[in-house]
Amino acid sequence: MIPAPLRLALDGDALAANWRTLAGLSGPAACGAAVKANGYGLGAREVVTRLAEAGCRDFFVATWKEAAALGDLGVKVSVLHGVRDEDLSVALTADFARPVLNTVRQVRRWREAGGGPCDVMVDTGMNRLGLTPDDVVSGLLDGLTVETLMSHLASADEAVSANAVQRDAFAALAGRSSARRMSLANSAGIALGASYAFDLTRPGIALYGGVQVPAFDGRIRQVVTPQAQVLQRRLVPAGQAVGYNATWEATAPTEVAIVNLGYADGYLRCFSGRGMARASGLELPVIGRVSMDLVALDVSAAPDLAEGDWVSIDYSLPHTAALSGLSQYELITGLGARFDRLWV
């Protein structure tokens, strides 16, 4: 395999430490892990292997294709989008995965197919996926083996009264179904306090370095650092411009490095003239427009940086979200397929 000229340095210790932190904040509740979208872009198999080693037992993906990719890892996976007709043959035979039933039709489909254990999503106010609370208490689930009854918070990362409304609507379902466990909180929901933890929490973004609430400040570690190799170094004379549309012009002779990274890799144009790279801790500002596959850096601070050397891109999720106006979720899941993913 040819090593790519760009890579994600993935900190396995930080990932495991973040899970332990979130498990601790979950109190007596078990702590799972959302690994949909290929483990938020890090690589679901590697994430699952590391978190299972740390003690995580409950994993969540969106689709059966995502579940099937984890089938040989010896873990249990819940499929958040439930089960379609197209999924049934796989869903009925995959003993490592179970559907999270969201609709009346999904419930009927699973029961009529003789499906085994399942989870159930109930909507408590987000109006995204899930049965109504009335469905749950009306006997719709009779005859199903429900492992976990779950709901999902719409605004866990904000201090709004809707959180308590959702929590109370969910708590009212305790003992009203055959579910063995109840689960409500995503990452930010864990920070809302013990009354949101129920029996199982389902963090995603915070495992991967997302910090959306003050409670995670200084406790959640960065996991992902994009790195790129220098393709060319040049001296740009005063008065000359760099990049598409000449948006940056040298006011003095400037040392510039062109690196293997661009918006096709998820390093988007919003970082034009605003992003920062580093080599040996030295600051190397992004100058001019981010291209599809290339970025220009002012490397005046690093006289020894040469063709083939690697630079790290500043990509702390909370800071990068503030800088770009993008969400921490978009920033991490958008990192593309051209990166090698290197666990360190």
Ligand SMILES: *Cc1c(COP(=O)(O)O)cnc(C)c1O
């Ligand atoms: C994605 C997802 C999670 C994880 O959410 P984060 O905000 O990333 O912690 C938990 N539960 C459900 C149903 C989800 O879709």
